[in-house]
Amino acid sequence: MRARIAWLALVAVPGVAILAGLVFVLLPAFGYFPALGGTSLSLQPWRDLLAYPGLGSAARATLISALVAMPIALGLALLALAWIAPLGRARTGLPLLAAKFLSWLLATPHAAFALGLAFLIAPSGWLVRIAARVLPIETPPDLLVPHDPYGLSLAAGLVLKEMPFLFFAALTALNQLDAPRMMAIGASLGYQPGLAWFKLIAPRLYALIRLPVYAALAYSLSAVDMALVLGPAAPPTLALLAVDLTHDPDLARRFPAAALALAHLALTLMALGIWRACELFVARALRTLLADGVRSPTLIWRWSAQAGRALAGLGIVFGALAILALPLWSLAATWRFPKALPDCCALAAWQRALPDLWLPFRHSLSIALFVTLLALIGAIAWLQLERFVTHRTRLKGRTIAALPLIVSDVAFLMGVQILLLGLGLVGGWLPTALSHTLFVFPYVLLALADPWARLDPRYERSALCLGASPLRVLVSVRLPLLLPALVFAAALGCAVSLSLYLPTILMGGGRITTLATEAIALSSGGDRRIVGVYGTTLALVIWAGFFAAYWIARRAARPALT
């Protein structure tokens, strides 16, 4: 009983935080917030908001970029999985190489990746420079990329960043599906392997990765950092517009800002609704397709697979160049327009940036380490207590933990910000760190949950029978056996925290600058070398974390954990 109450208390933390955030965005959105001078309910914030120029096109660009990006990202992720690891384990050779590339892409922080991609596709960017080697291009072409008004550059960035996320989510889920035997049955019934995979594995896989898919969709709608670098400028996306309003020194502007944040929540729910409707439609169409007995790919299947492969190849080239762009810039002495490669190499940019780099570096690292520790302790307690509740309750709890990834973070974070304002508190290190924890925790929890459940329960049982207390069993049996999973979850937690942009902006009170926020802030300044230094440092810290985790996990790997 006590254990169940303790578990409920843990579940309540993210639940209450989100609820509080939503309440305190709802009230000011309808004009009520005494601390800011709103004493009665009114529709005035909405009138102010609707008077805002470009609101409609902001909503349109937000929705288009997300709804274009997500189906492509999902399709490519499944296609890549069918090729790289149809049975759950990466094949050797080229597929294995592709899997490694995808893990690099996943580990590259959003901000750094967006900056690299922006340089790649800009009129004076790398692609044009490479083309200039064969074509007579002397001045940058007059193109509105990356900040095109429909948000298509943003969509491209979202595809490339969400695709590896969905790929690894699906790869992890694949282990639950008994794929080898299902595929053997499919083959014995005469089905060509690729088609068998899409008829037998993909539909069930999708059901298992629905939560990551929704999270990716919600993220696409609220990715402020990527929208700043790749999205439309005037007007920007809805999320960016809301954040801009909170920077207004006139506190009365918080009311329309709250209304806008609420509108963003509505847009998120609408997008999820559209997605759900498409899910049902596709499921219906699939039912006939599954039972039609067609055993080898028809022309349409083959064409779509070819198109997907071509797109994936293009994505690999773009992704690799975007990752390489920032380190290259940071080392460039000069890199004048039509040249495809910089005059290498100079540490001048690093020397210039280093003094200013220290503070955001310290903030980034201290927040990431604190948040990860907090999230790890929380996740261990959560999983330890979870065994006292039923399977259904468990799933509900995990959904609540994942809510910060699905509900509009713009909406509830702005609510929390307004609440702090009302309490007379200002943002800073601790509010920033605590808000990071909301986003880091679900990743750490989900990364630990699977290895946690797979550990042979007899280890603990035999330790208990030897007279060890439950706490001692946890500390000296379970946790050491799970060490590889723990260090990986820690690296993941650090990576998520280091990449976060929006919570730092909204909760930092203007005093917390991290590598991610500085890299984005500097990108409007124009010195690509300095931006390169910040983006590279950010990516290096995250990669170093994963390398350390990989190294520790390999050293600690025991046969019991296979």
Place this chain on the structure above:
Amino acid sequence: MLELRDAAISHQGQRLFAPVSCRIQPGRPVTIMGPSGAGKSSLLAWLTGVLPPGLLGEGDVLLDGHSILALPAHRRRLGILFQDDLLFPHMSVGENLAFGLPAGADRATRQRKVEEALARVELAGFAHRDPLTLSGGERARVALLRVLLSEPKALLLDEPFSKLDLTLRDRFRSLVFQSATHLPVLLVSHDPQDSIAAGGEVVQLRAIHQPGRIS
């Protein structure tokens, strides 16, 4: 006719069992017997073309006089029944069967074929059921129908009776052998009852003694 010629599986250069040969005519099932771990399932995996990496097959397999080893798994036309029914959980009973039916024909015809097949095994009206709601015996019958509807040229049985309880086992066993009289049937099992029910030739897999392995 299905024919095995000096078939053997090896792992790291070590054969798992002495090579076996047999000719299987329609209506005269052949049983391959052997203790668990002798390599029975690996042999079937090799026949169906899904041998896991690390294992190597040798010898030849002929179906109606042609070697099938060069064919990919899905062109070999060998139907297989496993110990578990492996009905696809994301499809209804009817869809599972329609998945086995060859392509072509309009939806109504396909549906009628599925209904007729279900009626033959006393499962009339089950087409819309979720496989999860079926009993073990019912699921086994659906799995059998699914493989028969796919019109295989031979049927492989990988201990498909061992998970059913005793009374069900006998009934299902005779159903399988009765409905596959037109096909060469190869059964692998460690249960002597199976070979008696199959009634045909019995091939014993003799494990090759491996140093360091407890036999």
